Amino acid sequence: MTERFYCGKLTEENIGEEVLLKGWVQKRRDLGGLIFIDLRDVSGLVQIVFNPSISPDALAKADSVRSEFVIEVTGKVVAREESTINDNMETGTLEVETKELSILNKSKTPPFTLEEESDITEEIRLKYRYLDLRRKPMQETFILRHQTTQAIRNFLNREDFLEMETPMLTKSTPEGARDYLVPSRVHPGEFYALPQSPQLFKQLIMMSGFEKYYQIARCFRDEDLRADRQPEFTQIDIETSFMSKEDIMEMIERMMKQVMKEVKGLDIPTPFPRMKYDEAMERYGSDKPDTRFCMELTNISEIVQNSGFKVFRGAVESGGKVSGLNVKGKASAYSRKNIDQLTDFVKIYGAKGLAWLKAEEDSLTGPISKFLSEEEAHGIKEAMNVENGDLLLFVADKTSVVYDSLGALRLKLGKELNLIDETKFNFLWVTDWPLLEYDEDLGRYFAAHHPFTMPSPGALEKFHDAPGEMKAEAYDLVLNGYELGGGSLRIHEPSMQEKMFEALGFTKEEANEQFGFLMEALQYGAPPHGGIALGFDRFIMLLAGRDNLRDTILFPKTASASDLLTDAPSEVDESQLKELKLKLSNREVK
C-alpha cells in the first residue's frame, strides 16, 4: 500500500514519489479539461490535479467532488511548471498527479467559506464550530495551545513537580465568586460546587507532604460574562512548600522564559521588572499596567493643592487627587470636539470631567489656563515634562476615580495613537498588594486575593487601626496589560488563619462550618507554602495575538453562557429532577 503523506509537508524532495493523501477539498477549479483541487489536511494544503491522460476514471469521479468533501487520493508528486507556481502556498512549487480517487464522505455546501479570515457573525461561527475550526488561524491557535501546554509541563516536570488531579465535585463556600452548583442525588437537598480554583486542595496537597504540585486545571465561575471571561476556564495551577516568595517568582520567570523560547522563539529578559501595587496605581492608574508604552500618569496634587482652579483644589482638599497624562505632540491633533469625546469616555469611569491644556509657544493654553498661577503652570510643565505641541489631560477626583478613568484613557489613547509595540511581550510583577478590600455596598472588608493569603510581616498588627493598609505576601504576573495570574504565600499557622477569618468578619461558627477542615489540617504540621495560578486561556490569547478569549477555547460559551453548537444548557426530563428532589420555582408544579 502506498504510504500516507501529509499535504502541507510535501517538499521538492518528494518529487517523483507516489503518495497517499487524505483530507478535505478546500477549493476546486476546472480548467482546460483538467480539475484542480486544493487538498487540505491538518498540516496544510497541496494542489492535486486530475488529468484525463493520467486517469480518466479519477477525473470522472472528481467531477462530483465539492468543497469540504473528504477524499483519499494516490498520485505522483511532480514539480509545477514555472508559470503555475503559487507563492502563497507553502507547497506551491508542487502538485500531485492523481491516479486514484476515493470519496470518503460528502459535504453539503458550508454556510460560510472557510477562508483564513471571514466576516461572518460569531453566532454562526459558534453554531458551526466544527467548520470554523477548520480555518487556518484556528488550527494554528490550537496547535499553539497544545505546544504551550507541553512546554509548561516539560519545564515543571524537569523541576520535579508532580502533576496531580483535584476534585471537581467540591464543597460550596460563599466567599469569592458565585459557584456553579451540582445537586446530589444520594444526599437530597445537598449540593456539590464546581471549583472556582483548586486553592484549598492544592494547600492540602502541600499538607500531604507533596512538595511541588501543578495541574492544568479547569475552573468555574458563574459570573456575568465579559469578552474576556468564560464560565469555565483553564488555569496553570502551581503550589510549592518551603519556597520563598523570591524562589517562586524566580521559578515562574524561568518557566516563562522557557515557554516563550519554545513556543514563540523569543528570548525574553529575566528577571521581570517589579512594581509595587501602590506605584502601579499611581503611575498607570492600573494594577496591571501595560508597560509597552509610556504616557504615565503624573500626580500634580501637590502643585495644585492651593490652585485658583476650584476643581483641582477641591479634589485635593477632600482627600482625592489630581493626575494628568501628557499626550506628547498631539496638541494640534485633538480638536475641542475630540476632547469632548475623551471627556465622555472618562465619565464612564465616574470622572466628572476632563480638564485639558495645550502647550503652545512655551505657554499652556486652554479654558482652565486662566485659573492657574505662573508657578502652577511651571510646576506642571516640569512635572509632566511638557514640550511645545503636547496635549495635557487631567482628572481631579477621589483617588479611585482618578486611577480608573486615567488608566482607561491611557490605554485608549495608547491604542488610538499606535503607541503600542505589538511585537513586545512585557512581563511585570506587581507586588505588595493590599490584604483586604473594603466593599462599600456590604460595609465590610473582603480578602483582596483570598482568605488564605499570608499577610506581610507585621501587617496583622494594623488589623484594628488600619485594616485597609495591611499588605499581603502576594504577587501578580502581568503581561501586556493583562493580569496573567496571581499568587501568594499562604497562611500555614492555625492561629494566624483564625485571626484572618476574624478580620473578614467570620464568626467562629461560620469559619468552622466552611473551613473547619482547613483549620484542622493546619494543626497537623502544615509546611510553609505558596504558589500561583495563571490564566491559561488568556495567556494563549496573548501568544496567538488574538483579542477574543473565545478564539482560544475549542468549544466556548457565549456571553449568556450558552453553547450554540450543542444547545446547552437545555431543559431536562422531569424524572431527572424528581430523582434530585428538585422543583423549578419558575414553573407550575405538576
Place this chain on the structure above:
Amino acid sequence: MTERFYCGKLTEENIGEEVLLKGWVQKRRDLGGLIFIDLRDVSGLVQIVFNPSISPDALAKADSVRSEFVIEVTGKVVAREESTINDNMETGTLEVETKELSILNKSKTPPFTLEEESDITEEIRLKYRYLDLRRKPMQETFILRHQTTQAIRNFLNREDFLEMETPMLTKSTPEGARDYLVPSRVHPGEFYALPQSPQLFKQLIMMSGFEKYYQIARCFRDEDLRADRQPEFTQIDIETSFMSKEDIMEMIERMMKQVMKEVKGLDIPTPFPRMKYDEAMERYGSDKPDTRFCMELTNISEIVQNSGFKVFRGAVESGGKVSGLNVKGKASAYSRKNIDQLTDFVKIYGAKGLAWLKAEEDSLTGPISKFLSEEEAHGIKEAMNVENGDLLLFVADKTSVVYDSLGALRLKLGKELNLIDETKFNFLWVTDWPLLEYDEDLGRYFAAHHPFTMPSPGALEKFHDAPGEMKAEAYDLVLNGYELGGGSLRIHEPSMQEKMFEALGFTKEEANEQFGFLMEALQYGAPPHGGIALGFDRFIMLLAGRDNLRDTILFPKTASASDLLTDAPSEVDESQLKELKLKLSNREVK
C-alpha cells in the same frame, strides 16, 4: 546560605558536606542524652542527630519536637558507626549531625501513626486524607500516577497528537448512565450536564480537521458506587481520523509497551492477544477475561444434551447450556461443605445450583455421577482434560447465568488457590462486540457501547431479523481481568447514523432534539474516525498493585459519593437556590 538537600537523596558522596534539610518528624527517639529524629520529606527519610557536644542549643529545641512537626535543620552528613547502620532505610548508612534547628510548624498528635501500612478504618483515612497521603505507599502511588501521565503524554506527543480540552458544562442526553446536572442561573429551568465522556466533542474535533486528539479527561457518572467506581474519574481519551481499527489497536499497543517500559521497567510483548467477544464469554464466562491463569470454562452441552441427568438435559433443551470448570488436583481439597459454600456463591449470580464430580480411580464420583452414561462420563473426561484428583464443577442454566456464575467462580477459585501470577501484566483485546444489547426490563435494544459506534460491515442488514446478532467495529482493552477501556470506529455517514438511532427506537424528533447538532455536523464532510478511552484510575490501580480505586485518587469520594475531608456535598444558602429558581421538593417551601 547552606544548600537545600532532599533527605532520601543523601548518599555517601555527601559525607562531610553541610546540608540544609526541611521536612516532617517521622519519629523521635531519646537515647543517652542524644535525640534522634527520622526526618521525612517527599524523597524519603534520613536520621538526624542532636548532640550536646555539637549544638546544645539545637538539642534543647529538639526536646520540644514531636511527630509531624515541620522543621528545618542544617548539619553535617556523617557516616554512621557500623553497629548503628539501618538496613531498612535507604539512607541507613548516614546521619546528619544537627547544628541548627528551626521549628517551622507544630503538630498535634496525629489520630493514627503514619506507618507504611496501617489498619485504621478507611473512614478515618479519608477524613484525615492529608495525613494518610504522607504515608510512603500513598506517596509512591501518586508519584507513579504522575510518571504514568507523563509517559502517556510523551508517547502521544511524539505521535503528533494534539492535547485538547473539551467542555465540562455540556448538554444532558438521556442515553447512557445518569448525568450530574448543573442548573443554569442565566437560563432558569435549564441545566448543563457534566460529561460522562467527551465522546461527542472528540468526534466533533475530528470533524474540525484535527486529525489526532487526546485528553486526560475528567468524566462524571451519577451511579450507585461500587469499590471500583467513583462519581468522577479520569480517562485517557483518544480519537483519530483516517486510521483503521488495526492502526488504532497497534498504536495503543505501542503506547502501552512504552508506558510499561518507562514506568515499570517491563518489556511486555506485542501485539496483544485478541479474542472475539463470543469466545471470551464461552471460554472465560467474562467479557474481560483474566488470562493470567487457565481453568477455562468447558461447554459440555453437546455431550449431555440427552443426559439422564434432568438438570443438564433441561438446560440444553430450553436453549441454555451446561459448562464446567476443572479444578485441577483439588478433588480431595474440597469437602462437601466447601462445595456447598461454592454453591451459595454461584447462587449470587442467579445459578440454581452447582453440580460437581470428582475424578478418582479413573472414574467420576459424586451425587450426579449415577445419572451419567458411560459415554457422557467419557465425553466429559475428554473435553475437560480430566485426570485423577480433579474436581469438576458445573452450572446448567440459561447462557447468561452460566457465564456470569462460572466466570465469577473461576476468578474466586483462581484467587483462593493462588493460581494467579501477580507479577504478570496480561493485556488482551476483546473484539467483535455486539452492537446492541437487549434490556429485558424496558423491552428495547440499547447501544452496547454507545449510539455512535460503527456497525460491522453488513451488520445493519440484520437490523430487522436479528438485531441482537449485529456486531460492532469495537474493541476493548483488558488487563488482568479488568476492562481498561474500550474503543470503536464511529459512524461518519449521516444516513448510517440515522439508521442507528432508528434501531435504538428513537423517533426522528427525539434523535433530532438530542443529537441534531451531530446529525448536522456529519453532513459537512465528517472524516472516517475512531478512537478509544482508557480508565486511567484503574490503570494506575493495576500498575501500583492496589485493589482499591480510592487509593489511586488524591481526594476520592466514599461509596455514598461524599468527601469526608471537606464534607461535600453540603447544604447551600437559600439565596443560592433562589438565584437558580430552584426549590427543594423534600423541604417545606418557605
